Amino acid sequence: MGPGIVVNVTEPTKLDAIVQKESDLIKDKIDLILKSGANVVLTKKGIDDLCLKYFVEAGAMAVRRCRKEDLKYIAKATGATMQLTLTDLEGGESFDPANLGFAEEVVQERLADDELILIKGCKNSKTASVILRGPNSFMLDEMERSLHDAICIVKRTLESKAVVPGGGAVEAALSIYLENFATTLGSREQLAIAEFAEALLVIPKILAVNAAHDATDLVAKLRAYHNTAQTNDRKKDLSMCGLDLIDGKVRNNLKAGVLEPAMSKVKAIQFATEAAITILRIDDVITLNAKPEPERGGYED
Numbered sequence: 001m002g003p004g005i006v007v008n009v010t011e012p013t014k015l016d017a018i019v020q021k022e023s024d025l026i027k028d029k030i031d032l033i034l035k036s037g038a039n040v041v042l043t044k045k046g047i048d049d050l051c052l053k054y055f056v057e058a059g060a061m062a063v064r065r066c067r068k069e070d071l072k073y074i075a076k077a078t079g080a081t082m083q084l085t086l087t088d089l090e091g092g093e094s095f096d097p098a099n100l101g102f103a104e105e106v107v108q109e110r111l112a113d114d115e116l117i118l119i120k121g122c123k124n125s126k127t128a129s130v131i132l133r134g135p136n137s138f139m140l141d142e143m144e145r146s147l148h149d150a151i152c153i154v155k156r157t158l159e160s161k162a163v164v165p166g167g168g169a170v171e172a173a174l175s176i177y178l179e180n181f182a183t184t185l186g187s188r189e190q191l192a193i194a195e196f197a198e199a200l201l202v203i204p205k206i207l208a209v210n211a212a213h214d215a216t217d218l219v220a221k222l223r224a225y226h227n228t229a230q231t232n233d234r235k236k237d238l239s240m241c242g243l244d245l246i247d248g249k250v251r252n253n254l255k256a257g258v259l260e261p262a263m264s265k266v267k268a269i270q271f272a273t274e275a276a277i278t279i280l281r282i283d284d285v286i287t288l289n290a291k292p293e294p295e296r297g298g299y300e301d
Contacts, residue, residue, distance in 0.1 A: 023050060029086060029093065030054045036097040040106045042066045042074065061106060063117060074119060077127035078103050153261065160263035165253040167242025168204025170265055172222045175200040176230055199276075204243055211245035218243055221250045 030051060033041060039060045047055075047064040055062040075082050078101025086093040104121025112133065130147065134140040157163060164170050178197035182190045204222055208215035222243060229238035242253035253259070 026051060027054055032086060032093060032095045034058050034060060036095045036100060038095075038100055040103075042071060044068055044071060073127070075101065077101075077122040077124045078119065079123040156264055157259075157261040160261040162262035163259040164262050164265055165240045165242050166258040166260040167244070167253045168207055168219075168222060169226075169240060169242035169253055170260075171200040171203040172219070172242075173226045173230070173239055174269075176223060176226045180230070196273075207243055207245060208248075211243075211248070213245065213248040218248065218250065225250055 026048075031054075034055075041055065041060060041062045043062075043064055044066055045064065047062050052062055071082060074080070080101025081099040083095070083099060086095055088094045102123045103119045106117065106119050108115055108117050110116075111131065116131070132140055132143050132147070134143055175197045178193050178200070182193040182197065185193070201219060201223075204219050205215045208218045222241065225238045225241040228235050229241075237252070240252045240254040241250050242258060243249075244251045244253075244256070
């Protein structure tokens with residue numbers, strides 16, 4: 001019975017009848033769900049021990065206190081539909097079997113000190129879960145961010161459908177190409193292109209400095225490799241050369257597996273260029289004159 005309902009009963013047998021009627025109503029609702037073929041029930045709210053008894057007798061699993069976000073993921077993975085009520089349009093109660101999802105196995109397993117309910121073989125096979133374990137919540141948060149970044153990199157790579165060698169290879173190759181291209185121009189644009197080419201070398205320099213290596217030496221070697229690749233057709237493989245920040249040398253990053261999504265590289269150069277152009281367009285600085293302070297009264301020496 002709902003909260004705040006007061007029933008005056010003078011005979012104990014009538015009280016038992018009321019309790020039994022309430023139990024029968026609950027049992028009828030559970031039977032609607034079980035008769036539809038459901039053998040696993042997940043709910044955000046709690047489940048009374050009396051209700052659990054009916055599920056256990058029917059050989060079904062009932063899980064209470066589930067997070068709403070988890071229920072959404074499970075419903076999407078299994079093809080189920082979350083139900084807010086059993087009431088139908090005709091004023092009665094029913095449960096459509098079409099709302100059920102499918103999974104090959106739902107099992108409870110113990111992992112370290114926690115018991116987890118694993119749902120395997122979902123209808124939507126593209127869904128998967130990753131269980132992270134760590135000594136404290138701060139470490140777990142950092143692991144989650146790192147895993148999220150890795151997944152986003154894979155996502156961006158699939159969207160780009162192309163990869164480029166990492167370790168400053170693209171920036172060094174563009175710098176050499178633009179320097180050679182600038183010498184073909186006879187106007188003042190030559191200076192702008194040459195400065196743009198030099199600015200691109202900031203990336204490999206910072207990579208080398210962060211790895212505690214000699215940035216001047218490494219960047220010079222990297223530029224020499226890419227200059228050879230662009231001038232000698234027999235050594236075009238050198239265009240894949242990038243920095244090895246562990247050993248402090250130049251290597252073929254394509255063979256080493258150090259790759260970056262082409263889309264991310266193009267977007268980074270575009271955004272940096274747009275930011276520089278925006279700053280260069282600001283050619284005037286407007287300052288407001290401060291209000292003069294009121295003269296203070298007093299005697300002069």
